Amino acid sequence: MNTVELAPHRVAGLLAPAVDRVFRAGMLAGRDGGGAELSQRYGGPTANGFLVDLRTRLAAPGGTVDGPGFAAITRYWDPVVSRRSVDKQVAHGMLHRRPDGALCATERGTAFLTELYQVHAEVTEELWAGHDERVSRLVAVLGRLLSYALVLADEEGDRGGSAFTAMAPPHEPDGTPSGVLLLNRLGTLRYHRADAHADAWAAAGHTASSIAALPAGPERLAIELETDRRAAGPYSVLSADERLTMLADLAALPG
Template sequence: MSAGPVSATDQLWLPGHRCAALTAPAVDRVYRAAMAATAAAAGTELRQRYGGPAAIGFLVDLRTRLAAPGGMVDAAGFAAVTRYQDPASCQRVLDKQVAYGMVVRHPDGTLRATERGAAFLTDLYALHAEVTAQIWGSEHTGRLARLVELTGRLLAAARTGQAGDPTEGAGAFGAVAPPYEPEGTPVGVLLLNRLGVLRYHRADAHAAAWTAAGHTARSIVDLPPGPARLAIEQETDRRAAGPYQGLDPEQRVTLLADLAALPG
């Protein structure tokens, strides 16, 4: 029996690991641009209103979990999020946040936002809503809706995981997922936070890849371009591919095209 003609979509089919490789820089570009626009708009003013950088500390990084009522990040998750930073320095930052009354650090290292910390995160979500509405204007309405739907699928698949998935157990993705999305969250905030959480999924895949190759967080930063780094990047793509397997060929192409079309 004939298999029938090959559609244009089938010709554009991307295997999961290749889709993961192409999506990562697109996600980084869009996410970084939105965060930079936030900082340029009123990010500094917002931070100063709550005590400045020393008070805010890691609240922006952990916002998708700590903004949720009762949301917490455990010590292992925090260590994964900050894996490329000096642990002692990170604890000093937390000491200041505790002193400013922005976070509570439990004896086991678990973190949660105080009432004041939660108020900052509420204001941050509002600022992100204003900024994303400006940079991703009405001309991108359909594109944003598609991206929110597709990134939601990716996050759901990543949270389900599989044997060998880098998000199994403690990891940065597990610390920040699922993103807090209260009813009425604007589409721009949904996309921004989902992209941020997806970046941590790849970060965990990358950490698993360089750990398997015998590196540490310090040594991988210093590893120059070459065959060894290329092998780690390819292994990262393989480990990050799982969620993309759940998208059909057309959805994979749509994801990449819509990300490429967003300004930033």
């Protein structure tokens, strides 16, 4: 792979499926490795589903997700369904909705998130056993990418209605194991691309429902290429070798 192929927009496109694969493997392992049982003890997905989705922000002391950020995170949901789902989780005593519409975890919700972090620590340690050096390298490079992405968001004044800025930086208490750091940093990076994709399809005249129904073809390809361009910014902080190493490390992780 040469330096032209390693350009930031090219790497953004190549990394997207690799990031998705590794992140989903970690989340699936969490569900199968105790997460489903944990969820049921706290009332099931109806009671805590959004806590899982928003865990890296709501687990932070005083952590909140504001209304515009939540709308961005759930942009492909029916707003009425989203609101009713939140209502149920508030009724279960897991989420609190502030007068300004921001969401935060209740004391019970925080206890659930503490246990969820523990589940993710156990399953990722097993899932990525034997890959300590690779995991550590990915954690470090993802930390740089997320930090630079936040700098770019500040420079662009892009702090409202963004899924990424609603969720970044992820909550990482002292002693958080490398596997959890990797899982949650990957999840946060996915929100950055999700925002880029939404900006790309909106610029092309689409809505959340119309882009979901758009078949493969030249128009979708053009939107994906524009997504790569819009998602490329953070990767400029990495050297060409670091971009290639990140690709290789993600490809080598099981899951």
